[in-house]
Each structure stands twice: as structure tokens, then as C-alpha cells.
Amino acid sequence: MGQSDRKIILVIRRTRLQELVSRYNTVEQARFQAEHLGMDFSDFLQEDALYQAAIAQVEEDLKVHGRVQRLDRGFLPNFLFPPQCLVVVLGQDGLVANTLKYLDGQPVMAINPDPARWEGVLLPFVVQDVRAVIAEILRGQRRTRQVSMGRARLSDGQELLAVNDFFIGARSHVSARYDIALGDRSERQSSSGVIVSTGLGSTGWLRSVLTGATAIAGKSSARAQALRERGMDWAAEELVFSVREPYPSRSSQASLVFGQCSTGSPLRIRSLMPEGGVIFSDGIEADGLDFRSGLEAVIDLSPRQGLLLN
Numbered sequence: 001m002g003q004s005d006r007k008i009i010l011v012i013r014r015t016r017l018q019e020l021v022s023r024y025n026t027v028e029q030a031r032f033q034a035e036h037l038g039m040d041f042s043d044f045l046q047e048d049a050l051y052q053a054a055i056a057q058v059e060e061d062l063k064v065h066g067r068v069q070r071l072d073r074g075f076l077p078n079f080l081f082p083p084q085c086l087v088v089v090l091g092q093d094g095l096v097a098n099t100l101k102y103l104d105g106q107p108v109m110a111i112n113p114d115p116a117r118w119e120g121v122l123l124p125f126v127v128q129d130v131r132a133v134i135a136e137i138l139r140g141q142r143r144t145r146q147v148s149m150g151r152a153r154l155s156d157g158q159e160l161l162a163v164n165d166f167f168i169g170a171r172s173h174v175s176a177r178y179d180i181a182l183g184d185r186s187e188r189q190s191s192s193g194v195i196v197s198t199g200l201g202s203t204g205w206l207r208s209v210l211t212g213a214t215a216i217a218g219k220s221s222a223r224a225q226a227l228r229e230r231g232m233d234w235a236a237e238e239l240v241f242s243v244r245e246p247y248p249s250r251s252s253q254a255s256l257v258f259g260q261c262s263t264g265s266p267l268r269i270r271s272l273m274p275e276g277g278v279i280f281s282d283g284i285e286a287d288g289l290d291f292r293s294g295l296e297a298v299i300d301l302s303p304r305q306g307l308l309l310n
Contacts, residue, residue: 006066006138007085011099012055013073013092017048047117051090054113054127058090061130065138076102077287086137096122097163097200097282100147100306107144107307109137122200124310137309146235147306150198152279155296158289162281163306164201168269168297169193170276171285175247177272180256183265187253188272192244196267196299199236202227205283209242224258237301238262266300 014022020030034041055070062068066086071079073095081087081103088109089096096110111130112123125133136142150162160166169176175190197206210228214220220228227240238260246254261267271277271291279297280288291297 007082008062008066008068009071009081009085009087010055010059010062010068011071011073011076011087011089011091011095013095015044015048015051017044020044047114050114050117054090054111057127058088058111058130062088062134064131065134073098081106092118093120093122094283096308098284100163100308101149101161101281103306104304105307107137107309109133109309122308124308142309144307145310147200147308148198148235148237149302149304149306150196150239150281151300151302152196152281152289153298154279154289154291155294160279160281160287160289161302161304162196162198162201164198164282165205166196166279166281166299167193167205168196168279168291168299169244170273171278172276174276176277177252178277179270179272180243181268181270182256182259182261185256187256188251189243189246189254189256190249190252191246191254194241194243194269196239196241196261198239199232199234201282202231202236202240206240206242207231209244213242221258235305239267239299239301241267241299261300263301266298268296268298270294270296 017030020034021027024030024033031041034044059068076098085106086109087099087103087106088111089099090111090113096108099108109125110123111125111127112118112120113127115126147163150166152160152166169192176193177190179186179188195205195209207228210224240260243257246257248254271293274293277291278288279291
């Protein structure tokens with residue numbers, strides 16, 4: 001593929017400063033609002049300046065190897081990625097995870113724009129690496145790491161993918177009510193919701209849920225203990241679910257609260273919530289699916305996998 005034919009998509013996000021200016025119209029209004037809340041506005045300015053400089057430098061280095069198109073995070077759900085394109089993500093871990101959901105086999109080069117600010121578990125590269133690494137990638141000299149994704153399919157035909165985890169529950173702080181089934185086990189539950197985690201997400205929200213449950217109960221299974229300590233491989237061929245704060249009563253049970261599901265053994269959840277039920281992935285509630293009474297969600301592994309260059 002020639003340089004003129006190669007398409008490189010550079011995925012970026014808005015900074016905190018840009019978000020504030022979008023809300024309050026001017027930098028000065030943004031400064032007033034931030035300082036009124038006791039925040040250090042100079043940190044907003046510094047973060048923005050570093051990020052804009054990173055975008056400019058990365059774009060300059062990428063243009064040597066192909067046609068570069070910037071893509072803001074907000075346009076990801078509606079963007080069609082060319083099959084043979086290279087995707088470069090410049091941002092935090094969350095931006096990488098969000099991007100992977102909309103790809104179909106395209107490799108991702110993930111770059112940390114500000115290592116002093118962001119730890120970046122999914123960000124193996126920094127801005128200074130781009131010039132050398134991009135050439136190696138295009139020569140096929142860089143390996144990729146597979147990332148398993150979860151899939152939630154609703155009985156009305158809607159589908160949602162997760163790179164880290166799903167939340168199934170209620171939008172507000174009321175209890176979620178649903179029927180849950182795994183294999184030949186099933187029960188009616190009332191809880192604060194269900195977390196279903198991928199291998200990549202197993203050291204995130206799932207670990208938090210398991211740690212809290214263990215601290216309260218004072219014990220945990222060997223499987224839960226291993227997950228808390230080590231998580232799972234990013235390419236694991238199973239998902240792990242945990243029910244948050246299950247409430248046993250005359251009409252609800254609390255025994256099917258932790259386990260594994262997979263392609264051959266999916267988790268099934270049927271909503272009993274007339275309104276307010278939701279399924280969202282990777283912490284982005286705005287992109288979630290309404291999960292109202294009567295709808296069933298089948299949760300298993302997606303046949304699609306993410307590919308991270310390293």
C-alpha cells in the first residue's frame with residue numbers, strides 16, 4: 001500500500017478546558033466557574049496546552065506515512081473505519097477502550113500524551129516514540145495483543161459491546177429487579193445491579209465490587225480471591241459477573257451472585273423494571289440501552305476482538 005493510499009485515523013478527545021469552554025462559552029467564564037469551585041485553573045490550561053502540542057506533533061509524524069484524519073471521541077459511534085486503516089489513539093485508557101468497541105480487526109496504536117498525569121495501562125507508547133514505532137508497525141515488526149470483548153444482545157435486536165465491563169441495573173439508586181439465569185440455575189433478584197467484566201476490566205470495577213463484598217463478609221472463594229489479586233488475561237475466553245448488594249426476601253433470592261459465563265454458557269437476565277432499567281458498558285451511561293420489563297439480555301463473549309499494538 002502506497003503512502004497516498006494509506007489511511008490513518010487519529011482519535012482524540014476534548015480536554016477539561018475545552019469541556020468547560022463548551023459549557024460556559026469563554027475561557028474567562030470557564031476560569032471563573034473553576035476557581036469558584038476551588039479548582040486550580042492553571043492545571044486545566046497546562047493539561048490543554050500539553051495535549052494540543054501532543055496532537056500537533058503526532059499528526060506531523062503520522063503524515064509522513066499516510067493520510068491522517070482526526071476523529072473526535074464524540075463521533076466514534078457513527079464513524080465507519082476503513083478496513084485497512086491504522087488507528088492511532090491519543091489519550092487516556094478510557095479513550096482506547098471506547099475506540100476498540102467500534103473496530104473490526106483494525107490494529108490500535110495507543111499513545112500516552114502526558115505520562116506525568118496519566119498512568120496508562122493501555123498506553124504503551126509516548127509521543128516521542130511515534131516517529132520510530134510507526135515505521136516499524138508499517139513494516140510488520142510490531143506484535144499485537146488481543147483483547148476480548150463482551151457482548152450484550154437484547155431480545156428486541158439491540159446489541160452492545162464492552163471492552164471493560166457491563167452494568168445491568170437501574171439508572172437511579174432504586175433497586176434493580178430482574179430474573180437471572182446461568183445454565184440450569186435461575187432465580188429472581190433485587191440488587192444494586194450486576195457487573196459483568198472482561199479480562200481487561202477484571203482489575204477495575206469488578207475488583208472494587210469483590211473487595212467490598214469480601215471486606216463485609218470476611219471471606220471469599222478461591223476464584224474471587226485470585227481475581228482480586230491478579231485479574232484475568234486480556235484475551236480470556238470468559239466473562240466474570242458479580243451481583244452488587246443482592247437483597248434476599250420473600251420474592252427475591254441471593255445465591256446466583258458470582259460466576260463465569262462464556263459463548264457456550266451465556267448469562268441471561270430478564271428485566272422486571274417498568275422504567276429506569278439500563279445496560280451500559282465501560283462506564284458510558286449515555287450510550288446505554290434501555291432495559292425495560294420483558295426484555296431479555298443474553299451476555300457472552302463477542303466474536304470480535306480488539307488488537308493493541310505493543
